[in-house]
Amino acid sequence: MTARNTTQSAYETFLNAACDRLGYSKSTISLLSLAALEMKVEIPIIRDNGELAVFSGYRVQHQNVRGPCKGGLRYHPDVDIEEVRGLASLMTMKTALVDIPLGGGKGGICCNPRELSTRELEVLTRKFVKRIHREIGPNSDIMAPDVGTNAQVMGWIHSEYSAIYGHSPAAVTGKPLALGGSAGREKATGYGIGIVMKAYAERYDAPLNGATVAIQGFGNVGFHASKALSDLGMKIVAVSDARSSVYREGGVDLSALAKQKSERGLLTDVEGHETLEAGRELEVECDYLVPAAMGGVITAENAHKIKARTVIEGANGPVTSDADRLLSDKGVTVVPDILANSGGVVVSYFEWVQNLQRVAWPLERVDDELTRILSNAAQQVFNHAAQKGLDLRSAAFDIAVSRVKEALDVTGI
CATH class of the missing domain: 3.40.50.10860 (Leucine Dehydrogenase, chain A, domain 1)
Known part of the structure; x- marks a missing residue:
């Protein structure tokens, strides 16, 4: 299975499992598998x-x-x-x-x-x-x-x-503010990762202050996630982008790395930071791993090298279905992408609503509404997982699939 078709294959695996648990027919699986x-x-x-x-x-x-x-x-x-x-x-x-x-x-x-x-x-x-x-x-x-x-x-x-x-x-979101974009949209996905992380820590009594994090990706999502997690007291020990990767046991200097990235296009050669081989940021010793770049980066071939105890999926589909099983067998918790990185689409929804209504929300309202929606979604996933004895991805898919199926049913399809 190539990296490029991993996302579809993994989706079908998770969808089939959810439909089996929910008792849905093969026709429902087919309908939700097709575009x-x-x-x-x-x-x-x-x-x-x-x-x-x-x-x-x-x-x-x-x-x-x-x-x-x-x-x-x-x-x-x-x-x-x-x-x-x-x-x-x-x-x-x-x-x-x-x-x-x-x-x-x-x-x-x-x-x-x-x-x-x-x-x-x-x-x-x-x-x-x-x-x-x-x-x-x-x-x-x-x-x-x-x-x-x-x-x-x-x-x-x-x-x-x-x-x-x-x-x-309202035809497109994520626009510049001057064209009707929303306050808070640029940071939304990474900021939302911080909201979900806080909800996870509170639910499972996992202290965040001083907890170590490795983040793959230092673009929009990875950069804002690193800021959000740092604000929670977490220590970012490794970050990477498409061409470079760095590590510092005592915590990376986010400001220095951002300056280096802006000026030179690379994260390397910042004083006090060790340069890593590509992909090694996924394998460093840390409490939390946030793959926030591309899909299919944690596979059956490297899952055994993951040392983090919790993976927060900042990218879409970063863990393949095979790797998901292997991580579960190792006792690694995966907070799924459809929850962890959903802050972006939520604030896109806010932008769409503002454009349709010809109004503009202040940043405080955007942040408050985003926190409310993501916190509620996280608690629903945590509750369903506890009630049914499921991992978090299975719980999230159960909730999502059942809502889509309910909508299909009431439309008469």
């Missing part, structure tokens, strides 16, 4: 050097029975239909678990954004919108930032969509 709509488009652009390049773009709408499809748009060289399909499926479960009125979708363009100029990225983004605009929008499918994209990319999407349909801020 409602899958799109692939080819996007030609003229590069800055005058050459023609063609990129493949994808958008998958998995389920909209609970509301419009919602999910990110990623730019990465490994994007393909299998990956996007799996991620869209997880979004359906994520929005159901936190009980917001949205479905699941995901998109991506197979490209390396580091190798494209700002002009090339803008042309690529706008042409992608032109090819799929009939299938997206505030009442059907709402995109948001993901790996390799940011608020600026969402601004281009907003601009292109609005040029066709008139001013439509």
Whole structure:
């Protein structure tokens, strides 16, 4: 099984197990395994050097029975239909678990954004919108930032969509504040990891002050997660990005690393920090491990090297289904992605609501509402796990699948 189709395979494994526990039929499993709509488009652009390049773009709408499809748009060289399909499926479960009125979708363009100029990225983004605009929008499918994209990319999407349909801020979330973005959206996923971590610690009487953490990923999610966990008194001992990894037993200097990353694009060569081989940040001695970069990074091949006692899934699908079983056998607790990293989609929901109502919430309200929703979702997962004797992922999938199934039932499907 390759890293690119791990997410879909793992989703189907967890879905089948949940449906078996809940007594659902094979037809229900089939319905929840399939996407409602899958799109692939080819996007030609003229590069800055005058050459023609063609990129493949994808958008998958998995389920909209609970509301419009919602999910990110990623730019990465490994994007393909299998990956996007799996991620869209997880979004359906994520929005159901936190009980917001949205479905699941995901998109991506197979490209390396580091190798494209700002002009090339803008042309690529706008042409992608032109090819799929009939299938997206505030009442059907709402995109948001993901790996390799940011608020600026969402601004281009907003601009292109609005040029066709008139001013439509609710058609995309994660926009710049000047275009109707929400306060707190940029930090939301990482900040939400801190909320879930605090709820976990309180429920299971796990002291956080001085607890050690390793974080894979120092992009938007990893950076804000490191800040949130540090604010809880936790000690971040290792961090990494796509090209570098560092460790310091006494705790890394987040400010120095952020400065180095901004100025040089790498985390290495900061005084007092040890450089690690790629992937070693997953294997260091620590209490908590937060894989917050890409999917499929903890597999059957390296699960036995994981020394953390708790894994908090900051990325989507970072633990394969095989690795999930091996970690469970070792007594490692996994806080699943559909709970742990759901802060991003929750605040995207807030942005969508604000845009539809033509209002703007202050940051304090965003943070308070996010804390309420994530804390409630976490307690529901913890309670179901305790009542049924389940691990946290199984409990989360039970809750999410049952909510989607209930919606399907009352629609008459």
